Amino acid sequence: MTTDKELFERANPVSKTAVTTLSQRAAAGYEKAAEILKRLNVDMDYYKNSAVTDERIRDVGILIHELRHVAMNRTIEESGINTIFDLPCGYSQRVFEMLDLGKTYVGGDLPAVIDSFLPVVNEMLTDEEKKRASFKVVDVTSYESLEKAVEHIDGPICITMEGLTPYLNKEEKKRLFANMKRLLAAKGGCWLAADAETMAYYRAGIGTFAKTKEEGQQMLNAFLTAFNSQSDSDIMGTILVERKGEKSSSDLNGGFDLNVVEKVYNSYGLNVERIPYYRDDIELKMFSKLTPEQIARLKTFIKDVHIWKITSNPDVSFDDSTQNSYEEGDFSSTFRNASGKLHIKLNGRVDSLTAPAFLKAWEEEFGNNKVDSVIIDCADLQYISSAGLRVLLIIKKALPDNELILHNVDEPIMDILDTTGFSDLFTVAD
Ligand SMILES: C[S@@+](CC[C@H](N)C(=O)[O-])C[C@H]1O[C@@H](n2cnc3c(N)ncnc32)[C@H](O)[C@@H]1O
Structure with a gap:
């Protein structure tokens, strides 16, 4: 347990x-x-x-x-x-x-x-x-x-x-x-x-x-x-x-x-x-x-x-337009398994605080059902930190052919994947 x-x-x-x-x-x-x-x-x-x-x-x-x-x-x-x-x-x-x-x-x-x-x-x-x-x-x-x-x-x-x-x-x-x-x-x-x-x-x-x-x-x-x-x-x-x-x-x-x-x-x-x-x-x-x-x-x-x-510096303001608002619990994931093809939809922020909930949800799914490949819909994903990226890697490694596809990846998330070198590790599809 x-x-x-x-x-x-x-x-x-x-x-x-x-x-x-x-x-x-x-x-x-x-x-x-x-x-x-x-x-x-x-x-x-x-x-x-x-x-x-x-x-x-x-x-x-x-x-x-x-x-x-x-x-x-x-x-x-x-x-x-x-x-x-x-x-x-x-x-x-x-x-x-x-x-x-x-x-x-x-x-x-x-x-x-x-x-x-x-x-x-x-x-x-x-x-x-x-x-x-x-x-x-x-x-x-x-x-x-x-x-x-x-x-x-x-x-x-x-x-x-x-x-x-x-x-x-x-x-x-x-x-x-x-x-x-x-x-x-x-x-x-x-x-x-x-x-x-x-x-x-x-x-x-x-x-x-x-x-x-x-x-x-x-x-x-x-x-x-x-x-x-x-x-x-x-x-x-x-x-x-x-x-x-x-x-x-x-x-x-x-x-x-x-x-x-x-x-x-x-x-x-x-x-x-x-x-x-x-x-x-x-x-x-x-x-x-x-x-x-x-x-x-x-x-x-x-x-x-x-x-x-x-x-x-009081004379210089900084407008962080990339900052997403976040409330505790501002994360959800939904899982739909179609004969081993698992569709995951991520909503909100996957960061150090919320990544464990994502990992838990994945482990429950993986422990109870057959999963051959995973497609993750990132359309409503606002932010992913290294803890979230680590969970994606855990998922990928658990799959028989390491087949993990990221779908609907917006520019801010793509930037994160690029700057962390993760875009080479996953298949990104439209
Ligand atoms: C090397 S320890 C240093 C702790 C403390 N400053 C000390 O000197 O004992 C690094 C700490 O960073 C925390 N940490 C890592 N990522 C964090 C994050 N995103 N937000 C807050 N704390 C984080 C870890 O939980 C860990 O306690």
Whole structure:
């Protein structure tokens, strides 16, 4: 019997990465992270079972995730904003750290994460703390879900984003940018994006541990292999611009000119300030496990890596005409089986929140009836995210001849299929 959580995790495998991040922080020595892990019934050494099999890369992961978290907390404090919207919150211990600073905390994530985290965090918070903490189901590509998550908050919000953008495809990133502009324009505040230079901070971590250039290259390859097995998107393409020339893993930012990237943010009516990750006064628990030479190397390699502090430019509005309205449950599918030829009609948005319902409906059909081929009518499909595309792949793989035909595909959906490379995987017919 599949549970809702299993369905969510299969449609959104990224939700499991939050456990890895948490166990890396526990391994760095954060007691609250270790306690959350324990209460989630997860093994302390969970990160060792992740996609990363190269032990040296595990140490890099522990180091850079601690650095990212600490640099982010410092940047939050320096923003002076009282309400934190941690997006996505995963199973992060940040809620406790922010409450200790007297702040109000809103954590947003996909249902599988919120449903497991909420009971745990409720056990760990005092009644007074509970008044300042809330956890909401969101999909960052859905503006309505974000708006709803912070509707009880007056005044500016500090949106903190760690470990999400590398997992989003280009289309999802466009929606994220548009949604951040709308949210910041409505509430005020800032968006602290820790992952604009993901490749660069991983390279800094690798440079800290690698003894030779060759060893560094081996470690980088191990990291890229592990990442690619966890994500549909390309780690080198984590920022929303076309790559300059050939993909090059030796380039610190994977071939991106950060000034060009800033212009992309500007085109959404967003201003960017880059705040260095590293500062001489930074204290990491991991320092106790590093030699002075390694700390010096980290300092050198991380020098040009930044958290991006993004604010809404009041003089530039952004009209997102591609944005579809969305209400929870704004998705339906109908199935008609004609002697093994299954016709599916999709309505509304198939995103991280609704894809599990689509997967469930498909599995019920497939489990109970003979299905030889599938035709999907996309005439009323407004949007499909990578979670929805993943369900299409699951369907295709289950078919005897992998025969899945998409029908009535409008231009916006075709654009998504093209930009994600999925148009080559399915037959698109009129
Ligand atoms: C690597 S974890 C990072 C979590 C947290 N920021 C931390 O540092 O522990 C990535 C998180 O992104 C969440 N996520 C993925 N896609 C999402 C989406 N479309 N909307 C909201 N959250 C999403 C996953 O559920 C997961 O918790």
